[in-house]
Amino acid sequence: MLQFQVVRQTIFSLILMVVCPSMLLPQSALAAAKESGAVQQANDIVSAGRLRMQSQRLAKLYQQAGMGLNATQSLQQVDVSVAEINAEFSRLGSSGRKANVQRELARSEALWQEMRAALKQPPGPASAERVNQLADELMIHTGKLSMLIEAEGETPVGRLIDLSSRLNMLSQRLARLYLLAQGGNRAQGVLVDIEQARKEFTAGLGELDSARENSSASRDAVGLAKNQWIFFDSAIGRLSMGDKGDGKAVQNVVTSSERIAQVLDLASAQYARDYAETSRPVR
Numbered sequence: 001m002l003q004f005q006v007v008r009q010t011i012f013s014l015i016l017m018v019v020c021p022s023m024l025l026p027q028s029a030l031a032a033a034k035e036s037g038a039v040q041q042a043n044d045i046v047s048a049g050r051l052r053m054q055s056q057r058l059a060k061l062y063q064q065a066g067m068g069l070n071a072t073q074s075l076q077q078v079d080v081s082v083a084e085i086n087a088e089f090s091r092l093g094s095s096g097r098k099a100n101v102q103r104e105l106a107r108s109e110a111l112w113q114e115m116r117a118a119l120k121q122p123p124g125p126a127s128a129e130r131v132n133q134l135a136d137e138l139m140i141h142t143g144k145l146s147m148l149i150e151a152e153g154e155t156p157v158g159r160l161i162d163l164s165s166r167l168n169m170l171s172q173r174l175a176r177l178y179l180l181a182q183g184g185n186r187a188q189g190v191l192v193d194i195e196q197a198r199k200e201f202t203a204g205l206g207e208l209d210s211a212r213e214n215s216s217a218s219r220d221a222v223g224l225a226k227n228q229w230i231f232f233d234s235a236i237g238r239l240s241m242g243d244k245g246d247g248k249a250v251q252n253v254v255t256s257s258e259r260i261a262q263v264l265d266l267a268s269a270q271y272a273r274d275y276a277e278t279s280r281p282v283r
Contacts, residue, residue: 038279042272048146049165056172059135063179066123108141157275168264170201175257221267232256
């Protein structure tokens with residue numbers, strides 16, 4: 001009987017080791033693992049957001065080159081961004097993920113490969129149209145990817161990372177649509193998209209600014225974005241005044257869109273730090 005009890009206890013111990021390995025870890029190790037996971041998830045949301053933003057920024061830069069706006073520099077920026085996107089996809093694909101996230105990541109990367117090939121073509125009407133089409137498809141799928149990663153989080157700051165990166169995408173999309181209009185495409189759909197993106201950006205920036213989860217650092221980062229938005233929106237708004245061909249307004253959009261991209265990227269990075277901080281166990 002005693003031998004049976006010993007065997008049963010041994011089996012029970014083995015089951016615990018297989019089914020509940022976390023029970024065998026010190027609490028400090030579990031806390032460290034949770035914190036590490038939160039940091040990775042925050043960085044993953046930032047990465048997905050950058051992919052979404054770069055889909056529109058690359059199309060904008062390609063459009064600039066086709067219009068002869070700082071063409072050499074624009075194409076150089078395309079090359080730099082292509083390398084950055086490759087690195088982001090490599091990083092996102094380096095760890096195990098849920099099946100739905102893996103599928104969206106694979107679809108996004110396949111679209112990226114198509115867009116990267118299209119960007120190698122000399123800028124022209126046909127190639128620009130193809131780049132714009134792929135940019136919007138990539139924007140949609142990387143947006144889904146970001147939402148799927150965010151949904152795995154446990155704190156509301158993850159939502160602010162995604163929102164700040166979405167605003168960054170909108171700023172680049174606005175600049176791209178503006179350049180399309182200045183290049184002669186004044187189709188009603190383009191003009192409606194511009195106004196819709198402006199309204200969405202304004203509403204999203206207000207939501208970020210008033211978020212109760214803001215730390216002092218993230219609030220400062222949003223403040224920088226608000227200052228840049230004043231200049232950027234002013235330049236975009238001149239399109240409705242019928243200033244077609246206004247070189248100064250176009251240049252203002254080109255330069256201010258890059259500045260706002262920088263400050264919004266800083267905001268996303270700060271929200272990622274806030275996200276990791278809120279997930280850190282109290283010691």
